[in-house]
Amino acid sequence: MRGESVIKMSHMKVFQESDPRSCVWESDEQSAIAKVLAEVGIRFEQWPTHESLQAGSSADEVLSAYSAQIKQLCDDEGYQTVDVISLNATNPEIAANVPQLREKFLSEHTHSEDEVRFFVAGQGLFSLHLHEKVFEVLCQRGDLISVPAGTEHWFDMGARPNFAAIRFFNNPEGWVANYTGKRIAESFSRLEY
Numbered sequence: 001m002r003g004e005s006v007i008k009m010s011h012m013k014v015f016q017e018s019d020p021r022s023c024v025w026e027s028d029e030q031s032a033i034a035k036v037l038a039e040v041g042i043r044f045e046q047w048p049t050h051e052s053l054q055a056g057s058s059a060d061e062v063l064s065a066y067s068a069q070i071k072q073l074c075d076d077e078g079y080q081t082v083d084v085i086s087l088n089a090t091n092p093e094i095a096a097n098v099p100q101l102r103e104k105f106l107s108e109h110t111h112s113e114d115e116v117r118f119f120v121a122g123q124g125l126f127s128l129h130l131h132e133k134v135f136e137v138l139c140q141r142g143d144l145i146s147v148p149a150g151t152e153h154w155f156d157m158g159a160r161p162n163f164a165a166i167r168f169f170n171n172p173e174g175w176v177a178n179y180t181g182k183r184i185a186e187s188f189s190r191l192e193y
Contacts, residue, residue, distance in 0.1 A: 009028045009030075009140060010028065010030060010033055010137070010138060010139060010140050010143050011026075011027070011028045011033075011137075011138040012025075012026065012027055012028075012033045012036070012037075012135060012136065012137045012138070013025070013026045013135075013136045013189075014026070014036070014133055014134070014135050014136075015133060015134045015136070015188070016132065016133060016134075017129065017132050017133060017134055017184065018132075020134070020187040020188045020189075024133075030046060033137070036135075037135065037137070037145075040128075040130045040131060040135070041130075041148055041151075042128060042130075042135070042145065042146065042147060042148070042151075043116075043144070043145065043146035044137070044143065044144070044145050044146075045143075045144050046142045046143060046144070047066070047069050047118060047142055047144055048142070049120075049141050049142045050065045050066075050120075052065075053065055053120050053121055053164065054121045054164065055086055055087060055088040055121050055122045055161075055162045055163050055164045056086055056088045056164070057086060057120070057121070057164055058086075059083065059084040059086070062084045062086070062120050062164060062166060063082065063084060063166070065120075066118070066120070066166060069118075070082055070166065070168075073116075073168060074168070077114075077116075077168070078170065079116070079168040079169060079170055080169060080170055080171075081168075081169045081171075082166060082167065082168055082169070083166075083167050083169075084120075084164060084165070084166055084167070085163075085164070085165050085167060086120075086163075086164040086165075087101075087157065087161040087162065087163060087164075088161070088162055098157075098159065098160070098161060101157070101161075102156070102157055102158075102159070102161070104177075105154060105155040105156065105157065106154055106155070106156060106185055107154060107179050107180075107185060108129060108152050108153065108154050108179070108180045108182050108183075108184055108185050109152070109153070109154065109177040109178055109179045109180060110149070110150050110151060110152055110153070110177075110178045110180065111147075111149055111150075111151075111175075111176065111177065111178065112149055112150075112171070112176070112178070113149050113169065113170040113171050114146050114147060114148055114149055114168075114170070115146070115147040115151075115153070115175075116144070116145070116146045116147075116167065116168035116169075117139070117144070117145055117165045117166070117167055117168075118143070118144040118165060118166040118168075119139050119140060119141055119142065119143045119144075119163060119164075119165050120141065120163075120164040120165060120166060121141050121162075121163060121164040122140075122141065122161075122162045122163025122164060123138060123139060123140045123141075123158075123162075123163055123191070124138075124139050124155060124156065124157050124158075124161075124163055124165070124191070125137070125138050125139070125155065125156040125158075125189065125190070125191045126139060126145055126147065126153060126154075126155050127153060127154050127155070127156070127185065127188055127189070128147065128151060128152075128153045129151075129152040129153060129184060130151065130152070134184070134188055136188065136189055138191075152180055152182075154185040156189075156190050156191040157191065158190070158191035158192055159191075159192055
């Protein structure tokens with residue numbers, strides 16, 4: 001119906017790494033996704049959302065709205081820095097840089113620290129390469145995902161990114177990738193598919 005917002009749900013598919021066309025498990029149930037990911041050491045949970053926050057909301061607005069949750073997670077896990085990434089492809093400056101920015105995240109890589117993201121608005125596709133499988137996790141507004149240090153993965157923001165996310169770091173330098181050199185990401189889904 002016109003004027004109503006469409007509720008988008010988290011979604012996960014699991015593939016054998018050798019067969020990107022044959023899904024072996026799929027769900028859009030939050031509890032089922034969290035359970036399967038917990039079994040391979042990935043934290044996945046939902047936080048309350050603030051509908052007034054959108055891609056393009058200021059970092060101050062986002063950090064203020066989630067200050068209690070941010071403090072709790074930092075206290076529990078020892079994260080030292082927090083920032084906000086907010087991308088909206090209708091912004092001409094961002095649109096011009098999307099191909100290079102997208103490519104940076106699309107190659108399989110690891111980090112020396114956990115990669116923790118909370119999706120304030122929009123969506124992104126995390127692909128996790130674990131135990132000879134690829135776990136494709138479509139994160140939506142309200143989803144928190146924590147990818148442990150050393151986990152091979154890649155991320156797709158799409159050709160027209162439209163998301164805002166809070167990022168948590170132990171490393172004051174922020175996002176630092178160690179690329180694996182493997183081309184596996186090229187065989188799997190992109191956000192627009």
